[in-house]
Amino acid sequence: MQDQDQLRELYRDLILEHARSPRHFGKLADATHCAEGINPLCGDKLKIYFQVDADQKITNAKFEGSGCAISVASASLLTETVIGLTTENAGLYFSAIVDLLADKPVQNKAKIDLGKLMALRGVREFPTRVKCATLAWHAFNSAIHQDATPATTE
Amino acid sequence: MSKPSSKISVLNDVDDISNRRADFPALRQQINDHPLVYLDSAASSQQPAIVIDTIADYQRHDHANVHRGVHTLSHRATEAYEGTRDDIASFINANNRHEVIFTSGTTESINLVAQSFCRPMLGAGDKILLTQLEHHSNIVPWQLVCEQTAAELLIVPIDNSGTIDTDELRQLLQSGVKMLAIAHVSNALGSIAPVKAIVEQAHSLGIPVLLDGAQAMPHMSVDVQDIGCDFYAFSGHKMFGPTGTGVLYGRESLLEAMPPYQGGGDMILEVRFDKTVYNDLPYKFEAGTPNISGMIGLGAAVRYLQAIGMDNVAAHEKRLLDYMTSQLAAVEGLRLIGTADNKASVQSFLLDDIHPHDLGTILDHQGVAIRTGHHCAMPVMEYFGIPGTARASLGLYNNEDDIDRLVAALAKAKTLFS
Numbered sequence: 001m002q003d004q005d006q007l008r009e010l011y012r013d014l015i016l017e018h019a020r021s022p023r024h025f026g027k028l029a030d031a032t033h034c035a036e037g038i039n040p041l042c043g044d045k046l047k048i049y050f051q052v053d054a055d056q057k058i059t060n061a062k063f064e065g066s067g068c069a070i071s072v073a074s075a076s077l078l079t080e081t082v083i084g085l086t087t088e089n090a091g092l093y094f095s096a097i098v099d100l101l102a103d104k105p106v107q108n109k110a111k112i113d114l115g116k117l118m119a120l121r122g123v124r125e126f127p128t129r130v131k132c133a134t135l136a137w138h139a140f141n142s143a144i145h146q147d148a149t150p151a152t153t154e
Numbered sequence: 155m156s157k158p159s160s161k162i163s164v165l166n167d168v169d170d171i172s173n174r175r176a177d178f179p180a181l182r183q184q185i186n187d188h189p190l191v192y193l194d195s196a197a198s199s200q201q202p203a204i205v206i207d208t209i210a211d212y213q214r215h216d217h218a219n220v221h222r223g224v225h226t227l228s229h230r231a232t233e234a235y236e237g238t239r240d241d242i243a244s245f246i247n248a249n250n251r252h253e254v255i256f257t258s259g260t261t262e263s264i265n266l267v268a269q270s271f272c273r274p275m276l277g278a279g280d281k282i283l284l285t286q287l288e289h290h291s292n293i294v295p296w297q298l299v300c301e302q303t304a305a306e307l308l309i310v311p312i313d314n315s316g317t318i319d320t321d322e323l324r325q326l327l328q329s330g331v332k333m334l335a336i337a338h339v340s341n342a343l344g345s346i347a348p349v350k351a352i353v354e355q356a357h358s359l360g361i362p363v364l365l366d367g368a369q370a371m372p373h374m375s376v377d378v379q380d381i382g383c384d385f386y387a388f389s390g391h392k393m394f395g396p397t398g399t400g401v402l403y404g405r406e407s408l409l410e411a412m413p414p415y416q417g418g419g420d421m422i423l424e425v426r427f428d429k430t431v432y433n434d435l436p437y438k439f440e441a442g443t444p445n446i447s448g449m450i451g452l453g454a455a456v457r458y459l460q461a462i463g464m465d466n467v468a469a470h471e472k473r474l475l476d477y478m479t480s481q482l483a484a485v486e487g488l489r490l491i492g493t494a495d496n497k498a499s500v501q502s503f504l505l506d507d508i509h510p511h512d513l514g515t516i517l518d519h520q521g522v523a524i525r526t527g528h529h530c531a532m533p534v535m536e537y538f539g540i541p542g543t544a545r546a547s548l549g550l551y552n553n554e555d556d557i558d559r560l561v562a563a564l565a566k567a568k569t570l571f572s
Contacts, residue, residue, distance in 0.1 A: 006519070007515075007516060007519050007570060008570075010515070011512070011570055011571070016571065041527070042511060042526070042527040042528070042542065043527055043528040043532065043535075043541055043542055044511075044541070045541075066541045067509065067511075067541075068509035068510075068511035068512045069508075069509055069512045069571075070511075070512070126515060128515070129511070129515060132511065
């Protein structure tokens with residue numbers, strides 16, 4: 001049935017696998033950047049930590065908190081993606097993901113390869129869940145810009 | 155008001171409540187290729203055609219401002235609007251119609267009591283007693299008044315079933331409490347508080363009581379004089395009426411002594427720059443042009459419920475709740491949250507380690523609407539050490555098939571996440 005296919009598209013094996021065994025889960029004691037992401041409507045809460053070196057390269061990333069399969073998998077994929085990138089390059093992924101999930105044409109001038117992150121695209125068919133998928137990314141964006149207040153999906 | 159009743163579907167067969175489902179147009183639709191199963195009435199209930207038609211009829215034929223004009227439309231609007239007040243006074247058995255204050259909902263009703271009744275009498279160190287079960291709307295207004303007066307909140311604990319610890323409540327009442335505010339029915343768990351006994355205990359110590367009745371009104375007969383409470387707050391949109399409508403019932407002697415909550419038109423008798431004379435009850439608390447069409451719609455909802463009979467509603471829902479509880483308990487890996495002995499037809503639960511939001515999406519894809527999350531009752535979630543629950547809540551229009559569909563949808567969720 002079509003709707004079951006849509007559900008499988010949302011809950012792809014890769015998403016479910018990351019939700020069950022999130023990568024880089026926990027607190028990063030010597031983080032240089034950190035931010036909290038809160039979805040006030042549902043109470044999902046993530047805290048995301050980064051270690052950024054003098055060359056603005058992200059050398060480590062971790063996250064902790066609780067959330068649905070989509071938000072946890074998205075945070076897990078985020079940490080996998082950004083480790084090893086400069087904050088500027090990682091920022092390109094933020095913009096690309098937010099555009100992708102908002103179903104806007106992705107302004108992919110830098111020609112980045114979203115790779116595994118494309119697994120999140122099934123969320124586009126579920127407008128009420130887009131915020132789950134972008135929560136960690138908004139927190140990441142706050143962290144690298146060092147905003148004092150928690151990122152929210154609102 | 156003109157007489158629209160001839161073209162409004164009239165109640166028939168009121169003895170058979172299972173026929174009432176047909177009165178609700180929104181329930182006759184497909185969601186994601188499945189017939190809708192609506193199990194989110196605790197968040198907001200659907201409206202019967204008679205409410206929708208009454209509002210539309212008023213908008214088409216009778217709209218004008220109330221309490222003002224001498225012209226015909228203003229008279230019709232006022233008659234219909236004030237008719238709702240009589241209907242509600244009779245529905246909750248208020249002593250008189252002046253005790254029924256129209257508000258925008260439970261939230262405004264509670265804020266009104268917090269600011270107009272409590273704030274003037276509170277001082278530093280005074281206590282306001284709430285329970286762990288409260289909805290945020292029966293917590294935050296009291297926190298605001300605590301900030302203003304340096305009063306403090308005390309919280310009655312609950313047990314693992316979601317039942318208020320009434321022994322502890324009795325103890326806490328004796329520690330400088332100036333106000334007791336509790337939910338008649340818990341929105342997250344469905345637990346029904348033994349309100350009559352609690353009010354009696356509080357009154358024996360001279361402590362006034364506000365009951366948050368938002369979740370009680372759609373499920374059971376409420377008699378404010380029998381309960382004996384000082385204030386009773388509820389919302390229209392949880393009892394088959396429109397959003398933006400609500401009521402504060404208050405004991406007349408208390409309301410008389412309270413200052414107005416908001417200033418504006420309609421709540422005055424005479425305005426001069428050196429002195430304004432406030433209007434009498436209930437208008438003293440109803441500043442500005444009210445939600446006229448909404449309150450007229452709520453009147454239709456109340457008459458609809460009265461025709462069915464709240465005892466019939468309660469009996470129907472008791473049967474359904476028992477069925478739902480037994481069916482859910484039989485699902486492997488399902489944990490019921492909220493298992494009090496005395497409950498309204500609301501059931502929170504968790505399934506395996508599937509997050510409630512994921513469950514909500516999977517169920518929606520099978521046409522089953524439930525609420526997921528913290529249900530605006532974060533302290534309840536904190537007590538159970540969980541971020542949220544899935545919650546199925548029933549209304550008079552639900553039936554056994556709805557529950558079978560819920561259980562079947564849960565089985566599919568298990569398969570998807572296995």
